[in-house]
Amino acid sequence: METSPKEVARLIKEKGQVVAFTGAGISVESGIPAFRGGQGLWEKYDPMEYAHISSFLTEPEKVWCMLREMGETILKAAPSGAHKALGALEKAGLLSAVITQNVDGLHQMAGNTNVIEYHGSHRRLICPTCSKTGPFTDEVLSVMPFPVCERCGTALKPDVVFFGEGIPVAAMARADQEATSCKIMLIIGTSGVVYPAADIPFMASRMGAKIVEINVSPTPFTSAITHHFLGGGASEAMAAILDDLGLAGV
Ligand code: OAD
DSSP, X not given: OBOOHHHHHHHHHHHOOEEEEEOTHHHHTTTOOXXXXXXXXXXXXXXXXXXXXXXXXXXXXXXXXXXXXXXXXXXXXXXXXXXXXXXXHHHTTOEEEEEEOOXXXXXXXXXXXXXXXTTEEEEEEEOTTTOOEEEOOGGGGGSSSOOBOTTTOOBOEEEEOOBTSOOOHHHHHHHHHHHHHOSEXXXXXXXXXXXXXXXXXXXXXXXXXXXXXXXXXXXXXXXXXXXXXXXXXXXXXXXXXXXXXXXXXX
């Protein structure tokens, strides 16, 4: 059901304990394109060809062309108004966790301290052979044809979940725990088509949480489990909710 920021604010005041579940849409206003739709990354790069772990292991040089582009965009990005609003909600004691499918680290930059990175982080590199990790810095962008592990010589990859890889066990356990204990799940900017991540709001719904969704267009969640749908851009919607909570400018 279409709702208003005022109604969402009322619900938050009444129930508290919000957990946010976010996707690429929340970072679009930070200059990071989403995956699907017009400007989406998967319109330019076929994910099975560029984002499957077997492609990375057999053709790291090709896959690094896309990873370098993503890395450059992410390193330049700053939190959007919507990221900052989630930071302010946590500061006000109204938000206990952010479960994100994003790998850009912008929730942490906006001040959220309990961020569950379900698909890993593009701000770290990991060696697929010996698991050594390190930061993904600007210098990495200029290493050609790709960075290698100083310990074992394997092509390094960003510590993100590729297709064909499992979700990090600890992230999955923490996400399940937050989803099953929250009173309100605030879904922001995700198409809800990638599993197992898309199971998280369903889990929250089954445990009785109110589902609030913010997106520029409806998703599979909308008709299935969403109680309150706020159409529009994430930053504008979140600013209006914060305003109605009396937290604007916090
Ligand atoms: P998608 O690109 O699939 O979906 C982005 C969603 O954001 C869409 O529903 C848009 O309508 C919405 N959107 C766009 N701009 C918005 C704005 N300004 N405000 C609010 N909503 C907006 O991205 P995800 O759902 O995050 O996985 O994709 C899920 C996973 O698919 C990603 O984590 C990634 C990808 O393959 C991996 O890399 C493992």
